[in-house]
Each structure stands twice: as structure tokens, then as C-alpha cells.
Amino acid sequence: MKAQRARIPVQNKFCIRCKNAILLKLAEIPDISSIQLYEKESLVVFNFFKANELSEVLNLLTEIGYPEVGERWHKAAKMESKLCLC
Known part of the structure; x- marks a missing residue:
């Protein structure tokens, strides 16, 4: 199985x-x-390699405060990143 490349703007x-x-x-x-x-x-x-891996990454990015551009997320969840160290 050939690897696929994902480019996700957050x-x-x-x-x-x-x-x-x-x-x-x-x-x-x-x-x-x-x-x-x-x-x-x-x-x-x-x-x-598999679509479920892509889905896992998208879910994790949303969870840590970096949802994909265009993704709608709950207004209460809109905040700066949970991982931000700045």
C-alpha cells in the first residue's frame, strides 16, 4: 500500500x-x-496509509485547539490552543 500525503491548514x-x-x-x-x-x-x-489515520489526526488537531480550516466547532470551544506555551 502506498502512503498518501496530507496537507491540513489549521x-x-x-x-x-x-x-x-x-x-x-x-x-x-x-x-x-x-x-x-x-x-x-x-x-x-x-x-x-489509511483514511482512519487521517481522521485520527484531524480529531486530535481539533481536540488540542488546531481544527482544520473550514471546520465548524462549538463556539464555547473557540479559544487559543490548549497546547500554546506562548
Whole structure:
């Protein structure tokens, strides 16, 4: 099975310190690789094999305060990132 590349623009900005915390969280998900985060573009890029892995990443990003651009989330949940160290 060939790996697919995901490019996920996220709604909240993150700094270099937050980037490291996000990377650690994403690294806990099995079978995703080549994780790269671009803070200037608020972009998360990684390789995955199955759709459920992509879904896991999207759910985790929302949970930690970085939902995908265009995703609607509960107004009470709209806040700065839970991982933000700034």
C-alpha cells in the first residue's frame, strides 16, 4: 500500500514552541510519518496509509485547539490552543 500525503491548514496560529508540542502529540499516532509543521502558513503535513489515520489526526488537531480550516466547532470551544506555551 502506498502512503498518501496530507496537507491540513489549521485555524489557529502556532509558534515554534507550540510546534514542538504539536509534533509530540502527532507522533503518538501510529502509522503516520514525515510530520512537518509550518508555523507561518499554519499548515500540518504528514504521510498516512489509511483514511482512519487521517481522521485520527484531524480529531486530535481539533481536540488540542488546531481544527482544520473550514471546520465548524462549538463556539464555547473557540479559544487559543490548549497546547500554546506562548
